[in-house]
Amino acid sequence: xxxxxxxxxxxxxxxxxxQKYAINSIVLYVLSTVFVAYLSYKGNIDATSWNVMFxxxxxxxAVNATSKSFVQERPSRHLYYYTMAAPQSVIIAKILYNSLMxxxxxxxxxxxxxxxxxxxxxxxxxxxxxxxxxALGFASTLTMVAAIASRSDNNFALMAVLxxxxxxxxxxxxxxxxNIALQTSEFTAEAMKxxxxxxxxxxxxxxxxxxxxxxxxxE
Amino acid sequence: xxxxxxxxxxxxxxxxxxxxxxxxxxxxxxxxxTLRNVFYHVGMWFAMLGVMFTGxxxxxxxxxxxxxxxxxxxxxxxxxxxxxxxxxIITGMVWAEFTWGEPWANDPHLNGAAVSLLVYFAYxxxxxxxxxxxxxxxxxxxxxIFAFVILIxxxxxxxxxxxxxxxxxxxxxxxxxxxxxxxMRYVFYPALIGxxxxxxxxxxxxxxxxxxxxFIEEKELNL
Numbered sequence: 007x008x009x010x011x012x013x014x015x016x017x018x019x020x021x022x023x024x025q026k027y028a029i030n031s032i033v034l035y036v037l038s039t040v041f042v043a044y045l046s047y048k049g050n051i052d053a054t055s056w057n058v059m060f061x062x063x064x065x066x067x068a069v070n071a072t073s074k075s076f077v078q079e080r081p082s083r084h085l086y087y088y089t090m091a092a093p094q095s096v097i098i099a100k101i102l103y104n105s106l107m108x109x110x111x112x113x114x115x116x117x118x119x120x121x122x123x124x125x126x127x128x129x130x131x132x133x134x135x136x137x138x139x140x141a142l143g144f145a146s147t148l149t150m151v152a153a154i155a156s157r158s159d160n161n162f163a164l165m166a167v168l169x170x171x172x173x174x175x176x177x178x179x180x181x182x183x184x185n186i187a188l189q190t191s192e193f194t195a196e197a198m199k200x201x202x203x204x205x206x207x208x209x210x211x212x213x214x215x216x217x218x219x220x221x222x223x224x225e
Numbered sequence: 226x227x228x229x230x231x232x233x234x235x236x237x238x239x240x241x242x243x244x245x246x247x248x249x250x251x252x253x254x255x256x257x258x259t260l261r262n263v264f265y266h267v268g269m270w271f272a273m274l275g276v277m278f279t280g281x282x283x284x285x286x287x288x289x290x291x292x293x294x295x296x297x298x299x300x301x302x303x304x305x306x307x308x309x310x311x312x313x314i315i316t317g318m319v320w321a322e323f324t325w326g327e328p329w330a331n332d333p334h335l336n337g338a339a340v341s342l343l344v345y346f347a348y349x350x351x352x353x354x355x356x357x358x359x360x361x362x363x364x365x366x367x368x369x370i371f372a373f374v375i376l377i378x379x380x381x382x383x384x385x386x387x388x389x390x391x392x393x394x395x396x397x398x399x400x401x402x403x404x405x406x407x408x409m410r411y412v413f414y415p416a417l418i419g420x421x422x423x424x425x426x427x428x429x430x431x432x433x434x435x436x437x438x439x440f441i442e443e444k445e446l447n448l
Contacts, residue, residue, distance in 0.1 A: 150371070157364045158354040168351060171344040172371065175378050203382075210374060218367045221288050 010091045014099035021078075022107075029110070032071050036115050039063050044122040053188045056119075056126045061181050064115050065144070065173065071111060072104050072148035073165045076156035093223040097215050101149045108141035127184075129191035136183040139204045143176045146208060150215040153222050179203050232426050238419030242268075242412055249412050262320045264412055268420030269313030270338070270380070275421040276306040276428050277345075281373040284366035294436070296362035299369055300352065301431045303345050309424055310342050337379035344372045 022028055043051075043059050051059075076084075087096060116137065119125075127133045148169055155164040183200040246264040280302030287295035317335070318328040329335060351368055355361040 154351070154364055154368055157360060158351070159356075160354065164351065164354055168347050168368065171340050171347055172375055174340050175375065207378065210378075214371060214374060218288075218370060221363055222367055 007092065007095055010095035011099045011102070014087070014091060014095060015102050018099065018103040019106075028071055028074065028107070032067050032111055033114055035070060036063060036067055036111070036118050039066070040115075040118045040122050047123070051123055053126050054185070056123060057181060057184050057188060059123070060115065060119055061140075061177060061184070064112060064140075065177060067111050067115060068108055068141075068144040068148055069166060069169060071107055072145065072152050073155070073162055075100055075104060075149055075152040077152075077161050088223065093220040094216055096223065097149070097153070097219040100153075101146050101212065101215065104145040104149045105142050108145040109138060112137050112141040126188055128189060129187040129193075132191070132193055132197055133184055133187035135201060136180055136187065136204070139201065139208065140176060140180045143180075143204060143208045143211065144173065146211045146215060147172055147176065150211065150219070153215075153219060157222060175207055176204065179207075231422050235419050235422035235426060238415045239423060242416035242419055245412050246416065250408055259320055259323050260409075262316065263409075264416045266313060266316040266320060267413075268416050269309050269316060271417050272420040272424035273306045273309040273313060274376075274380070276302045276309065276424050277373055277376060279425070279428060280306065280369055284369040284373075287362060287366045288370075293358070293362060296366065297435055297439075298428075298432050299366060301435060302428055303348055303369065305424060305428045305431060307342060307345050307349075308427075310338065310345070314338060314342070334380075341372075341376045341379045344375055348372055 040063060043063075047055070151165060151169040151172060152161075155161050155168055158164050179200045183197060183204070186194060186197045186200075242264050246261055249261075280299045283295040283299040283302060286292070287299065314335075317338075321330060322328045348365060348368055352361055352365050355364060
């Protein structure tokens with residue numbers, strides 16, 4: 007199982023390194039949206055708007071990055087994987103790969119934000135804890151939703167409709183969390199509660215994906 | 226009669242709740258007589274949770290056994306659940322207009338309810354997007370299980386974590402029923418049970434009529 011996951015993960019990574027399509031398009035997307043925000047705010051952005059802009063741009067980048075997860079390869083290739091690997095390995099490898107991508111995207115978004123809109127974070131440790139947990143949560147939820155949406159004919163439209171409501175628990179607690187990080191550098195009780203909540207949601211989503219994906223995979 | 230006692234019980238309980246809900250002495254609070262809405266408004270949410278749970282169980286059953294009846298029942302559960310959810314939002318809005326002065330206040334309960342309805346609307350859209358029956362049943366069962374877990378997170382966990390709710394009676398554990406005296410509880414609990422039973426009854430009738438509809442359709446195709 008571990009070797010299967012490793013092989014599938016490396017396969018995805020090599021595919022991406024060869025094409026460099028996904029990561030480049032996301033970088034361009036982040037750059038252009040942040041630039042639009044920079045032009046519209048004209049430099050006087052307040053902490054709340056900074057926070058909301060950051061998470062919304064990250065959310066859309068995440069949806070863009072993961073929606074191709076199960077449709078970029080042809081169905082016949084999927085059939086081949088189906089005969090070679092356990093479905094659990096497929097979903098775990100995909101979640102791992104998407105998590106790596108998401109952490110990368112989150113860091114890129116953060117750097118671009120620094121560049122154009124300035125740094126407003128007071129509690130760096132708290133913010134990054136939230137960012138990493140959030141990236142993992144986005145990745146695992148969206149991987150599962152991408153798997154569901156790929157079973158229908160119009161993948162992209164469905165992806166947005168299905169994922170946004172499911173992402174809201176994450177998004178709400180993350181926005182609250184970084185709001186705290188914008189005000190204080192301490193790990194307050196409220197912040198710990200939110201971190202725990204995000205972590206718990208992560209666990210629930212990964213567990214559900216692990217259990218339910220086999221039913222989506224067989225066809 | 227053996228299988229239908231709960232329907233009669235449901236009618237009796239709701240009759241009792243509707244009549245007695247208006248005469249029972251309620252504690253003197255700052256929201257006055259509008260407190261009586263709790264007998265009807267909260268019941269909607271419990272009815273919704275009840276049928277959504279039925280849908281969840283049916284989706285699980287479908288994934289383990291593959292019986293199309295379970296898929297049909299899960300679909301109908303979501304439809305009935307969304308209906309009761311909308312009723313819950315409407316009764317809440319009427320009440321909010323009187324007590325908070327606006328039909329939609331920015332409150333974790335309201336937002337949670339709205340989002341969980343969105344999740345279930347997405348379920349219905351997902352169903353209409355997949356033409357193949359077998360595939361639709363499997364994919365939507367997977368999504369339904371996801372949706373139910375999110376629903377529990379939204380109505381069961383998030384409101385309890387937030388401190389800035391406007392809903393009366395929050396802060397002492399249960400978000401739905403806080404400051405009620407014993408007298409009110411005599412009406413409240415029977416009303417809840419009545420609403421839950423009523424929603425299950427609605428679901429049963431809908432499922433049966435759908436089964437008959439499909440049967441007739443098949444017959445006509447064969448002719």
